[in-house]
Amino acid sequence: MLILGILAVAMTAAMGVLGLRYYTHMLQLSSYQFQGYFRFLKSAKLKLAAHFGMLLLAFSALFLTGVPGTIVIAVAFLIIYVGLMISYRPKPAKKKFVVTDRVKRLFITYGALAALLIVLPTAKMALSNRDYYDSGFAAAGVLIVFCAVFAALLPLIPALANLINKPIENRINQWFIDDAKRILREHPGLRIIGITGSFGKTSVKYYLTTLLSEGYRVLMTPESFNTPMGIVRTIREHLQPTHQIFVCEMGARHLHDIKEITDIVHPDDGILTSIGHQHLETFHSLDNIISTKYELLDAVDEKEKEEGGHKDGKHLKFVNGDNEIIRANMKYKDAITYGLSEGCDYRATDIRVTGAGTTFTVTAPSGESAQFSTKLVGRHNVENIVGAIAAAHSFGITMNKLKMGVRRLQSVPHRLELVKHGNVSILDDAYNSNPNGAKVALETLGLFEDTVKILVTPGMVELGEKEDEYNKEFGKQAAAVCDYIILVGEKQTHAIKEGVLEAGFDPERLFVKNALQEATALMYELDAGREKVILLENDLPDNYA
DSSP: OHHHHHHHHHHHHHHHHHHHHHHHHHHHHTTTOHHHHHHHHHHOHHHHHHHHHHHHHHHHHTTOOHHHHHHHHHHHHHHHHHHHHHHHSOOOOSSOOOOOHHHHHHHHHHHHHHIIIIIHHHHHHHHHTHHHHTSHHHHHHHHHHHHHHHHHTGGGHHHHHHHHHHHHHHHHHHHHHHHHHHHHHTOTTOEEEEEEOSSSHHHHHHHHHHHHTTTSOEEEOOTTOOSHHHHHHHHHHHOOTTOOEEEEEOOOSSTTHHHHHHHHHOOSEEEEOOOOSOSHHHHOSHHHHHHHHTHHHHHHHHHHHHHTSBTTBOOOEEEETTOHHHHHTOOOTTOEEEESSTTOSEEEEEEEEETTEEEEEEEOTTSOEEEEEESOOSHHHHHHHHHHHHHHHHTTOOHHHHHHHHHTOOOOTTSSEEEEETTEEEEEETTOOSHHHHHHHHHHHHTOTTSEEEEEEOOOOOOGGGHHHHHHHHHHHHHHHOSEEEEEOTTTTHHHHHHHHHTTOOGGGEEEESSHHHHHHHHHHOOOSSOEEEEEEOOOOGGGO
16 A cells, blocks of 8 residues: 555645645735735635645544545545645636746755654654554555645645745845945935825836936836835936836835835835825724825935035925825925926916827926926826926926926826737726726726726725725715726625615626636727727735635
């Protein structure tokens, strides 16, 4: 029966590699955070049930001896193993699994855990009772039991390995952080502008970088590199001695996340684009969000006090004067406000939207004003552009130069990016997942006249206890704008569906699909008879599937 034992080890190894790759990918998508990973595990009920079944079989094996018991259990294991191996086979992912050095270290730890849970216990039991384990059936049975225990614990292995490796990862990360700090110290003339907010920060980052490039050599954090290690990587790999300004986007999901970043880069200036109800699942309260977002301006204020003002002028703070939560919690009276509301230091007025884009006038605190044109559409875009204009103008770029820069602005990828396919226009807002942004997206969709408006969305996540409330309200808002609504994922969109139907939307024009691919196929199939505008609002990563 040695063959059964060898088969158990081989099957465990094959299923283990596939399964650990799958769960490590989910851990990676959760940014190696335990809260996000265990939230995913709660949704993976079928896979967890199969692993629990293996655990029951393993304990059953302790009470079954001889040929019949061993063979029955081995066959049962084989069936479950094959089923799991099929489910764990690599599939196309929205965000691919990246084999980083950290992932390699995790797999080394997986190997050590496999040795501890399979090899050592089997060897110890065999050596302690040699007479009993002279029986091939007994030896095979014990080996199968320990293989099954490891396989049953497979979903928890990445979390355990991540915990074991945490001190090592912290030390490695600290070395990279210290190296980034060294690089910044060796670049004393660099002006660092931090940008944070519940929404709008990525757009303002792109727009400001374009406008500042009219007079400076600028580096910005690319794409969504807004975490401490993403920023550190940007500094270490891309910062050159010729760069004069570093535009640094700062993201946050937990209390004090912004302070962790400001302690690395020590920003000279800060822009607070918004405060809203986003990531409530991890922040737990709006007060925590407000406190964390203001950590950027706190760092700027602290640096100003330490240095007595920047050599090119004092350290500057910019805030979105249109944001209700910021207005209600205005912490710094010296902050420069921007927006569309009366009383903002930099204010946009006379906004006109045409087929060619948007025109608007911006008035500076000095009273100077200028008319700007952009191919971008939507109130939110004007708001974000005015924020970029306020900062760039304060840093010495003239209004005339800024006019040229604003004309050159491009849509930020996946943030209400307009893409045309014949008579179909796609408003790609896949990276947005907050109540305010979703409302703005629907408002933008409503700007398109004489078109059939279609919404495709899986809804919003990470909103804590208020998630259903916000999604239901989103459904009501969508019902007032859209001609067709396609929801992706029955479970997480139930609140949206409820809101849509409560608002009196025609059920015949409401569809629920299990996957984005099915929804995408349907949105093209709908025979609208007129030009279609499709809003893709949010796209959940694979760990929400």
